[in-house]
Amino acid sequence: MRATVNGEPLDLPEGLTVAALLQRLGVQGDRVAVERNGEVVKKARHGEQTLAPGDVLEIVTFVGGG
Amino acid sequence: MDELVLGGHRFTSRLVVGTGKYKEFPTMKAALEASGAQMVTVAVRRLDLQAKGEASLLHWIPKDMVLLPNTAGCYTADDAVRTCRLARELQLGGENPLVKLEVLSDPKTLLPDVEETLKAARQLVAEGFRVLPYTNDDPVAAKKLEDAGCAAVMPLGAPIGSGLGLRNPYSLQMILDQAKVPVIVDAGVGTASDCALCMELGVSGLLVNTAIAGAKDPVGMARAIKLATEGGRLAYLAGRIPKKLYGSASSPLAGVIGAA
Numbered sequence: 001m002r003a004t005v006n007g008e009p010l011d012l013p014e015g016l017t018v019a020a021l022l023q024r025l026g027v028q029g030d031r032v033a034v035e036r037n038g039e040v041v042k043k044a045r046h047g048e049q050t051l052a053p054g055d056v057l058e059i060v061t062f063v064g065g066g
Numbered sequence: 067m068d069e070l071v072l073g074g075h076r077f078t079s080r081l082v083v084g085t086g087k088y089k090e091f092p093t094m095k096a097a098l099e100a101s102g103a104q105m106v107t108v109a110v111r112r113l114d115l116q117a118k119g120e121a122s123l124l125h126w127i128p129k130d131m132v133l134l135p136n137t138a139g140c141y142t143a144d145d146a147v148r149t150c151r152l153a154r155e156l157q158l159g160g161e162n163p164l165v166k167l168e169v170l171s172d173p174k175t176l177l178p179d180v181e182e183t184l185k186a187a188r189q190l191v192a193e194g195f196r197v198l199p200y201t202n203d204d205p206v207a208a209k210k211l212e213d214a215g216c217a218a219v220m221p222l223g224a225p226i227g228s229g230l231g232l233r234n235p236y237s238l239q240m241i242l243d244q245a246k247v248p249v250i251v252d253a254g255v256g257t258a259s260d261c262a263l264c265m266e267l268g269v270s271g272l273l274v275n276t277a278i279a280g281a282k283d284p285v286g287m288a289r290a291i292k293l294a295t296e297g298g299r300l301a302y303l304a305g306r307i308p309k310k311l312y313g314s315a316s317s318p319l320a321g322v323i324g325a326a
Binding site for chain 2: 062
């Protein structure tokens with residue numbers, strides 16, 4: 001299954017949840033926010049939402065800025 | 067107590083500082099502390115998925131500081147709204163988070179796109195955000211943003227990062243005269259005297275990043291800007307004398323020796 005994560009195309013196994021994706025990427029879920037196809041996926045739902053082919057995901061964090 | 071009340075928070079410091087452009091985190095932390103600021107801006111960006119064990123910005127921001135996520139780098143209302151929603155999710159704090167709304171029009175000038183800013187502001191206010199919008203030094207735009215329900219208006223002094231200081235004090239005066247929400251000068255400050263000047267005109271606060279982060283000694287400049295902001299505020303409250311064309315002697319005119 002192909003999805004786009006932070007602008008990069010990735011091959012991912014079918015049935016992956018958002019939480020499993022983060023784990024696979026080595027990302028701590030409590031340090032990031034996730035948007036799937038333009039909608040925020042709340043942390044409490046990371047374990048429930050299953051990714052679908054063609055999904056566009058943004059995984060963001062706070063960085064320095066003015 | 068002379069406090070700045072902003073979106074449900076009470077601040078004794080009128081300086082908001084940015085966390086961008088620092089060469090390293092320890093200097094940033096020392097500068098944040100030296101500034102006396104109680105709120106700092108942060109940006110929302112894609113996590114670098116290649117960088118493992120990335121140093122966390124938040125680790126270097128004193129815990130008692132309020133975070134003000136910005137939408138810097140957004141050029142459309144839609145991107146700015148999405149960024150604010152992600153910022154709310156990142157913070158996990160409160161239903162009415164403060165956000166600095168910034169929708170730019172052009173990467174060279176970094177001037178705000180007021181039309182998109184207004185569109186985003188209306189949407190964000192409807193979603194419960196407390197919106198602090200970066201805007202032009204235009205009283206009409208400032209009024210529209212205030213009417214849209216923004217918690218403050220943040221006109222620029224000069225383009226972001228330019229260090230040109232307050233280029234249009236007369237427009238700022240008009241914005242101040244009409245505003246019923248706090249007016250914060252965001253962008254353009256180059257050094258301490260710019261801060262004093264803005265505060266003397268009666269603005270409620272200042273947002274400063276590059277002038278501190280880009281200084282030869284950021285910690286020293288943070289302290290200078292803190293003191294200038296406080297000095298300017300005290301001068302505003304104390305009330306300056308009117309300007310006069312001619313001199314007005316400070317010492318008694320009578321009793322000068324040798325007088326007839």
